[in-house]
Amino acid sequence: MEQSFLDGTFLPGQVFDERSLAEKYAVSRTPVREAILRLVTQGLLQVMPRAGVLVPKLSIKELLSLLEMLAELEGACAKFAAKRMDSSERLALKEAFLACEAAAHAGDSAAYKKANAQFHEVIYAASRNDWAKTQIRALRLRCASYQRSRFDLPGRLEQSLQEHREVLLRIEAGDCEGARQAMIAHISVGGRDFAEFVSSLPSEFIGQE
Template sequence: MPPSPRINLSDKIRAALEAEITSGQLVAGSRIDEQALMDRFEVSRTPAREALLQLMSAGLVTTVPRQGAVVASLSLPEYVAMLEILMELEGLAARLSARRMPAVQRKQLALADQACRDAAAKDDAELYGAANRSFHEIIYDGSLNEVLARQLRAMRLRMRHPQRTLFDRPGRIRNSLVEHKQVLDAILNGDEDAAYRAMTGHISSGGNVYADAIASMPHGVPVAAPVATPEVAADALAVTERAARGRKPTDKSTSKA
């Protein structure tokens, strides 16, 4: 039995708003008017409301008294806490991919790495961001753990900020390419420990770049949060630097997460 048109409409609205939020077109605090959604997508109130409820469930939208639905913000302390979890989950995905990734996906991962190199050669931060997302998505799927993959995608959405914010930073694309190569080699060689270490180092390096960007802003205001301070940014740096020094899991089959 095919899905009802009402559900399809709500999914269409959710996907459109999700893309606008993750791209930075809709920034934290932006009001999302239900009537405006109805007019824009030419739908009734029900699918518009269902789309907002889906975004609220994903943590991308929240409700504010006297304003209604707004794009959710993420404070820097929350971001740092989520970064610690993200590093472990990404490391676990790389570890499992080194053990389980099918041959077809191994080829796809090598192609994704080449796509990153092609984007880097063009000095295109936006194109590199898209290739980088593909590289990580293949590793999520290559873990053959659907629960882990869903958790990673949900967390990435919650921690969203424009990719070019990261890759516009001096030297970040060059360093990212080196880190990708370490992850790729470890996975292709089936080296679970090396894959875990390379991936957690890669994620912590990106976190450092983000925290550096926050610390350099005049008032310490992060991309997705209303308030932050240089002291909190320094805490973010400390967290990612600790991770960058490397933390080996105690068991070869699991990570610390």
């Protein structure tokens, strides 16, 4: 079920019941109930009495807070990776960047999304920090529905590619602080960019303060 959040299948405000979820995943209701309880604990789902299971909506303030913390943790991983990355991981990072470059030049947002995920996964692995990886995954799951179409925004592929290039160069140079700052700049959404990002979201996705 967690993959459905990452894929953008589960949307903010969407309501389910155990039966529909069991049918969707072709399992009995017992594992569905266990998965729901786990996801409720993580804040990814909310149980509504007599209504079913709800995907919570984030307020603008909550969304900004999540993205700020995500940027800091991603930055920390880039910093550690610049210090700890081995030669095979450097090659994997370069290959992921080249895949991003090819997808961006082709205007293929789906391929870019896949290559982007690999680019970041290589950095997480090279950071040698499992706690940061776990927290990043939790934050990405929480806000995935709000970012599912971010690569479809005009100019976003080219901008993301340039930001990846800066992260790559800083890591290859062993510039720990530079890598951290470059990654924070890549993940952060602030000021006018944040306003444009929020304006691109369906109004029904936004919760109350």
